[in-house]
Amino acid sequence: MLSAGVADVVLKFLQSEMPPVQFKLLGTLRMLIDTQAEAADQLGTNGKLVERLVEWCEAKDHAGVMGESNRLLSALIRHSKSKEVVKTVIQGGGVKHLVTMATSEHMIMQNEALVALGLIAALDLVAAEKDFVVSSLVSVLHKLLSDERSAPEIKYNSMILICSAMGSEPLHKEVQSLAFIDVVSRLRAHENKTVSHQASLTEQRLTAQS
Numbered sequence: 001m002l003s004a005g006v007a008d009v010v011l012k013f014l015q016s017e018m019p020p021v022q023f024k025l026l027g028t029l030r031m032l033i034d035t036q037a038e039a040a041d042q043l044g045t046n047g048k049l050v051e052r053l054v055e056w057c058e059a060k061d062h063a064g065v066m067g068e069s070n071r072l073l074s075a076l077i078r079h080s081k082s083k084e085v086v087k088t089v090i091q092g093g094g095v096k097h098l099v100t101m102a103t104s105e106h107m108i109m110q111n112e113a114l115v116a117l118g119l120i121a122a123l124d125l126v127a128a129e130k131d132f133v134v135s136s137l138v139s140v141l142h143k144l145l146s147d148e149r150s151a152p153e154i155k156y157n158s159m160i161l162i163c164s165a166m167g168s169e170p171l172h173k174e175v176q177s178l179a180f181i182d183v184v185s186r187l188r189a190h191e192n193k194t195v196s197h198q199a200s201l202t203e204q205r206l207t208a209q210s
Contacts, residue, residue: 002039007032014052019062026056026068033079044076044085050092057097070101071109074116083123095120095131102140107151110144114157121164129168138165138174145183152192159184159195159202166209181206 006028013025033040043049056069073094076085089095098120101113117137120128132138141158144150150158162180165171184206187199 002032002036007039007043011046011049014049019059019065022056022059022062022065023068026053026065026072030068030072030075033075035079037080037082040076040079041082041085044080044082045088047088047092050076050088050094054093054097057094067104067109070097070104071112074098074101074112077116077119078112081119081123086120086123087127090120090124090127090131093131095128096135099132099135099137099140102144107154111151111153111157114144114154114161118157118161118164121161121167125164125167129170132165132168133170133174137161138171138178141165142178142180142183145180145187152190152195155187155190155192155195156198159187159198163202163205166205172209175206 010025010028010032013021016022016025029043033043050073053069053073056065057073059065059069073089077089089098095117098113098116102110102117104110104113121132141162144154144158145162162175162184166175181203184199184202188196188203190196190199
């Protein structure tokens with residue numbers, strides 16, 4: 001499908017103002033780039049596409065379009081793992097939407113957002129720092145880790161993100177002010193071995209940098 005030029009044809013519908021068309025367009029692109037790094041890279045560095053996605057992330061009248069825009073924004077980063085894509089998303093104003101997506105009531109969307117945010121922090125923390133501060137990323141992660149209902153993968157990915165955020169001075173200060181070490185040390189006793197192991201590593205990191 002990619003080599004047949006489906007993405008180029010589908011992108012022509014970016015100008016559409018009809019929510020059903022927007023919704024189908026977003027879903028098609030998301031499926032097309034699934035595990036296709038090259039396609040995700042190509043689409044993720046398309047400034048016009050990212051700009052439109054950020055616009056649709058605010059389409060409060062159309063929950064489906066809003067949800068799919070967020071998911072595609074996250075997928076572009078997750079499947080490309082590219083610094084250029086991360087840069088395009090940061091410049092397009094997409095970071096705040098991914099932080100909001102991490103607070104979604106749907107676990108799959110929360111997790112997709114956290115993985116994308118983790119990649120942003122790992123690939124270009126300096127460029128993302130201001131957006132992370134403004135969108136209250138650290139307090140969102142604190143809530144996710146403190147919430148007993150959060151799934152193991154949510155807790156795991158939140159801790160990975162906290163470790164990356166420690167590389168930024170303002171984010172590091174926020175982490176210290178929210179007493180993360182208490183929340184993380186409790187997670188060492190978590191029944192999920194991956195979570196408890198990551199909690200030990202995160203606690204060591206927090207202690208070493210306190």
